Amino acid sequence: MATKVKAKAVVRKGKPAQASAKGKKWVYLFGEVKAAEKYAGSWEGVRSLLGGKGSGLADMTRAGVPVPPGFTVTTEACNGFRTTGKFPAGMWEQALVAMKQTEKATGKKFGDANNPLLVSCRSGAKFSMPGMMNTILNIGLNDEVVDGMIKLTNNPRFVWDLYRRLIEMFGTTVFNLDDEIFEHPMAEYKASNGYKVDTEMTAEDWQALVSTFKAVFTKHVGFDFPQDVYKQLEYAIKAVFESWMGKRAIDYRRATGISDDLGTAVNIQTMVFGNMGDDSGTGVAFTRNPSTGDQKMMGEYLLNAQGEDVVAGIRNADPIEHLVGSMPKVYKQFMDITKKLEKHYKDMQDVEFTIERGKLYMLQTRNGKRTAKSTVKIAVDMAKEKLISKEEAVLRITPETVDALLHPQFDESAMKKAENDGAFFAKGVNASPGAAVGQVYFDADTTEKMTKEHKQDTIMVRPFTKPDDVHGMIASQGVLTSEGGATSHAAVVARQFGIPCVVGASAIKIDLEKRHMTVGDVVVKEGDWISVDGNTGKVFIGKIPTTAPSLEEQTELLTLLTWADEISARKGVRVGPKGYPTRGLQVWANADYPKDAQRARAYGAVGIGLCRTEHMFFEPERLPIVQRMILSETSEERTNALNELLPYQRKDFDGLFEAMDGYPVIIRLIDPPLHEFMPDEEKLLEEVITMRVKGETEGLKAKEDLLVAIKGMHESNPMMGMRGVRLSISMPEIVEMQVRAIFEAAADCTLRKIVVKPEVMIPLTGTVKELEWIQPRLVRIAAAVMDEKKVKFEYKFGTMIEIPRAAVTAAEIAKYAEFFSFGTNDLTQMTYGYSRDDAERNFLITYQEQGILEKNPFQTIDRGGVGKLMDWAIAEGRKSRPTLEVGICGEHGGDPDSIEWCHIIGNNYVSCSPFRVPIARLAAAHASLKHAGKKIAEDK
Ligand code: ADP
Ligand code: MG
Ligand code: MG
Numbered sequence: 039m040a041t042k043v044k045a046k047a048v049v050r051k052g053k054p055a056q057a058s059a060k061g062k063k064w065v066y067l068f069g070e071v072k073a074a075e076k077y078a079g080s081w082e083g084v085r086s087l088l089g090g091k092g093s094g095l096a097d098m099t100r101a102g103v104p105v106p107p108g109f110t111v112t113t114e115a116c117n118g119f120r121t122t123g124k125f126p127a128g129m130w131e132q133a134l135v136a137m138k139q140t141e142k143a144t145g146k147k148f149g150d151a152n153n154p155l156l157v158s159c160r161s162g163a164k165f166s167m168p169g170m171m172n173t174i175l176n177i178g179l180n181d182e183v184v185d186g187m188i189k190l191t192n193n194p195r196f197v198w199d200l201y202r203r204l205i206e207m208f209g210t211t212v213f214n215l216d217d218e219i220f221e222h223p224m225a226e227y228k229a230s231n232g233y234k235v236d237t238e239m240t241a242e243d244w245q246a247l248v249s250t251f252k253a254v255f256t257k258h259v260g261f262d263f264p265q266d267v268y269k270q271l272e273y274a275i276k277a278v279f280e281s282w283m284g285k286r287a288i289d290y291r292r293a294t295g296i297s298d299d300l301g302t303a304v305n306i307q308t309m310v311f312g313n314m315g316d317d318s319g320t321g322v323a324f325t326r327n328p329s330t331g332d333q334k335m336m337g338e339y340l341l342n343a344q345g346e347d348v349v350a351g352i353r354n355a356d357p358i359e360h361l362v363g364s365m366p367k368v369y370k371q372f373m374d375i376t377k378k379l380e381k382h383y384k385d386m387q388d389v390e391f392t393i394e395r396g397k398l399y400m401l402q403t404r405n406g407k408r409t410a411k412s413t414v415k416i417a418v419d420m421a422k423e424k425l426i427s428k429e430e431a432v433l434r435i436t437p438e439t440v441d442a443l444l445h446p447q448f449d450e451s452a453m454k455k456a457e458n459d460g461a462f463f464a465k466g467v468n469a470s471p472g473a474a475v476g477q478v479y480f481d482a483d484t485t486e487k488m489t490k491e492h493k494q495d496t497i498m499v500r501p502f503t504k505p506d507d508v509h510g511m512i513a514s515q516g517v518l519t520s521e522g523g524a525t526s527h528a529a530v531v532a533r534q535f536g537i538p539c540v541v542g543a544s545a546i547k548i549d550l551e552k553r554h555m556t557v558g559d560v561v562v563k564e565g566d567w568i569s570v571d572g573n574t575g576k577v578f579i580g581k582i583p584t585t586a587p588s589l590e591e592q593t594e595l596l597t598l599l600t601w602a603d604e605i606s607a608r609k610g611v612r613v614g615p616k617g618y619p620t621r622g623l624q625v626w627a628n629a630d631y632p633k634d635a636q637r638a639r640a641y642g643a644v645g646i647g648l649c650r651t652e653h654m655f656f657e658p659e660r661l662p663i664v665q666r667m668i669l670s671e672t673s674e675e676r677t678n679a680l681n682e683l684l685p686y687q688r689k690d691f692d693g694l695f696e697a698m699d700g701y702p703v704i705i706r707l708i709d710p711p712l713h714e715f716m717p718d719e720e721k722l723l724e725e726v727i728t729m730r731v732k733g734e735t736e737g738l739k740a741k742e743d744l745l746v747a748i749k750g751m752h753e754s755n756p757m758m759g760m761r762g763v764r765l766s767i768s769m770p771e772i773v774e775m776q777v778r779a780i781f782e783a784a785a786d787c788t789l790r791k792i793v794v795k796p797e798v799m800i801p802l803t804g805t806v807k808e809l810e811w812i813q814p815r816l817v818r819i820a821a822a823v824m825d826e827k828k829v830k831f832e833y834k835f836g837t838m839i840e841i842p843r844a845a846v847t848a849a850e851i852a853k854y855a856e857f858f859s860f861g862t863n864d865l866t867q868m869t870y871g872y873s874r875d876d877a878e879r880n881f882l883i884t885y886q887e888q889g890i891l892e893k894n895p896f897q898t899i900d901r902g903g904v905g906k907l908m909d910w911a912i913a914e915g916r917k918s919r920p921t922l923e924v925g926i927c928g929e930h931g932g933d934p935d936s937i938e939w940c941h942i943i944g945n946n947y948v949s950c951s952p953f954r955v956p957i958a959r960l961a962a963a964h965a966s967l968k969h970a971g972k973k974i975a976e977d978k
Contacts, residue, residue, distance in 0.1 A: 647949020
């Protein structure tokens with residue numbers, strides 16, 4: 039099983055070999071994997087050509103794993119069929135040849151009643167789309183073959199059962215008939231004979247049902263079930279090709295971002311039978327637990343059953359461990375094979391197998407779908423097992439995975455309380471983790487409609503789910519089923535999409551007609567609220583509050599993030615001109631309060647990139663002083679008010695420095711326009727008018743004066759008016775007080791042996807002259823405080839770069855500023871000339887739909903414009919000050935794509951909300967790995 043074939047990049051310009059489609063190879067035997075590799079150029083290419091299932095079967099065949107013989111019709115043939123509606127020239131002839139070779143390999147003959155070969159026709163795209171496309175089993179049966187097979191096997195019950203399955207599958211998958219058309223007469227037949235389960239059906243019963251099914255088929259399709267086995271094969275292959283463009287498959291691709299152009303391959307494979315008695319069986323297994331990641335196989339099997347029986351959750355399957363008792367040899371062989379497969383693919387495998395009369399066959403292997411939790415645990419475990427490197431482990435985790443792990447969970451105590459209050463409803467299998475709260479709906483269409491049109495949070499509840507329920511599942515907050523186990527359809531799909539899910543809550547009786555479900559005499563009606571806990575499998579009536587999970591408890595994630603930090607910290611990850619960092623990005627956080635700073639530290643931030651000080655002015659006991667300060671008529675009055683504020687500010691900063699002991703803390707001086715601290719003008723006017731009308735005089739004068747003052751402060755575009763450094767130059771007393779508070783707090787902390795690294799950030803600079811005016815005054819205050827307190831510590835003065843002019847003139851700005859921090863929200867607004875609120879409300883969606891903007895530039899940095907300005911600013915800034923420290927503190931600091939850009943252009947750090955710090959740490963490591971060793975200037 040050689041994995042990646044290191045072939046030269048094969049560029050097939052103009053596809054000369056395909057000039058005549060007839061000469062092209064459309065069909066590969068499972069044994070022809072070498073030829074496929076040669077043609078496709080890489081293993082990735084083979085997967086595109088033969089699909090995931092086909093390439094897996096071929097790869098297993100090469101490794102000597104027992105796989106029933108067969109062949110694959112390529113995805114290229116599917117794409118040909120899709121455009122013309124016909125098999126491409128030569129394809130069918132090649133399939134016939136491959137059939138002959140399969141006959142040879144098995145010693146059986148397709149359509150020969152004396153020694154029949156039966157095959158399955160299985161779909162399989164490059165990326166697995168479980169259950170989304172068609173598969174038909176038992177092809178090659180007709181009336182004659184049935185007779186012959188009964189003689190051969192002496193098992194008429196088995197053969198008639200196969201035949202009725204074939205007719206049913208043909209009807210439903212090839213001719214799109216409703217399942218019900220077959221299920222209904224079957225249920226009726228069973229009921230009239232007093233049978234409860236299929237196993238009670240006798241040979242005669244199945245035979246009778248075959249007649250019924252044939253009649254049903256003829257009635258609905260318009261002709262008899264085809265007796266020509268090659269006609270069956272042709273129909274089946276076409277049906278699989280067509281299923282690629284079926285609604286189910288298209289919906290699934292939209293939801294998972296798989297391209298329509300890939301097409302599906304078709305696998306024709308010799309049937310093996312798990313339903314030949316109690317020495318036969320079929321099952322599915324994951325080599326590790328797909329929900330928790332535990333290093334223990336999780337699988338289920340059924341004796342005397344075929345194909346879909348396990349996955350469909352129709353009969354209750356046995357856990358795989360039980361196989362060791364009934365078939366110890368097969369069990370051991372199975373464990374050996376799966377272990378080998380895991381080693382080979384270096385990933386958790388999801389396998390299908392069938393045992394025919396004591397002989398094991400592998401029918402599929404693929405990288406298993408799994409939860410976020412399991413993804414991280416498996417990656418970390420595999421790195422520890424030395425199956426993969428740490429770098430690979432880090433690369434395997436996507437930012438979305440980390441995001442999912444930090445998503446809310448039910449509050450423990452709230453859950454206990456609900457239990458005590460009698461809100462517990464039922465318990466099932468915890469199939470996919472997470473907390474879901476929503477209104478109950480009993481079918482996929484209603485669930486989707488209520489979510490999309492009525493904007494409700496919904497929980498989809500079904501006895502079990504089928505592929506055509508997926509749109510409802512995706513729309514819902516969570517899924518609950520009363521039947522099925524951990525490998526049932528509902529469980530697999532929910533895990534893949536990260537939807538909390540509980541399956542097999544068998545105490546629940548669902549009444550789809552009355553639109554309610556019951557446990558005992560407790561009734562939950564459609565539209566009622568429930569809470570579904572995918573972690574414990576418990577379901578509650580009503581809404582249970584959720585909380586953010588703690589990172590400290592997620593040991594594997596912590597380990598992974600530590601590896602990520604190691605990777606980012608490697609010297610030589612970046613190579614750049616003088617002053618550029620040689621390591622990867624650091625991750626800092628935006629935090630205004632000590633408690634945010636503590637969370638930031640807990641989440642792994644190594645600095646505060648933005649502390650906004652204006653929040654501190656809004657506290658109820660401070661706001662009146664702030665307002666008095668603003669309304670002051672003389673500088674002296676103002677200073678007096680500010681002196682009252684000083685102790686408050688000092689205390690705020692003290693807490694922040696203490697929480698960030700040893701790490702830099704960037705504090706931004708006051709930024710917003712002053713009117714934001716004043717009462718609302720309209721409201722005040724209303725009050726004044728009311729007082730006048732009522733003739734109330736007490737306090738009227740003060741209100742009138744205030745109104746006049748506020749009117750005087752009115753600006754027509756305050757966001758571009760007197761704020762930021764402009765305000766500080768007009769009214770320096772405020773920032774002078776702030777700087778004093780910062781340095782007094784820093785000095786006090788130093789005296790308490792706390793290591794402080796304050797960095798004072800001046801917002802909204804547009805010209806160096808502004809810094810030239812304000813910065814020396816502030817530095818003098820800093821020096822004075824240190825003198826007064828007789829301490830010394832590191833500090834910096836710097837500026838935000840959020841006005842395009844500042845970016846353009848960065849070389850001059852950096853003569854004063856010791857650090858830059860990109861305020862990419864404002865920088866984006868001003869570079870595009872969009873006001874964010876207006877843009878997002880009015881035209882941004884249209885722009886994205888029309889392809890004018892590829893992404894929302896407020897979420898992801900616009901590399902071509904805003905990003906270029908940043909790049910220029912850094913380069914220019916470092917030219918005049920090589921030690922310039924560069925960061926970003928806008929929302930973009932937590933966006934993986936923007937983080938990559940910051941790595942490329944030579945930022946020292948990114949700063950984001952504490953909650954996004956883990957994601958940013960991962961993204962920083964990804965950027966380091968992706969661009970390792972590349973020259974900064976050449977890497978853009
Ligand atoms: P899906 O992609 O929906 O899982 P598959 O092609 O894997 O569809 O087939 C559906 C079921 O039929 C699986 O359980 C598979 O193991 C079984 N099956 C497919 N081909 C054969 C075969 N040749 N012999 C026995 N069982 C088969
Ligand atoms: Mg399968
Ligand atoms: Mg700003």
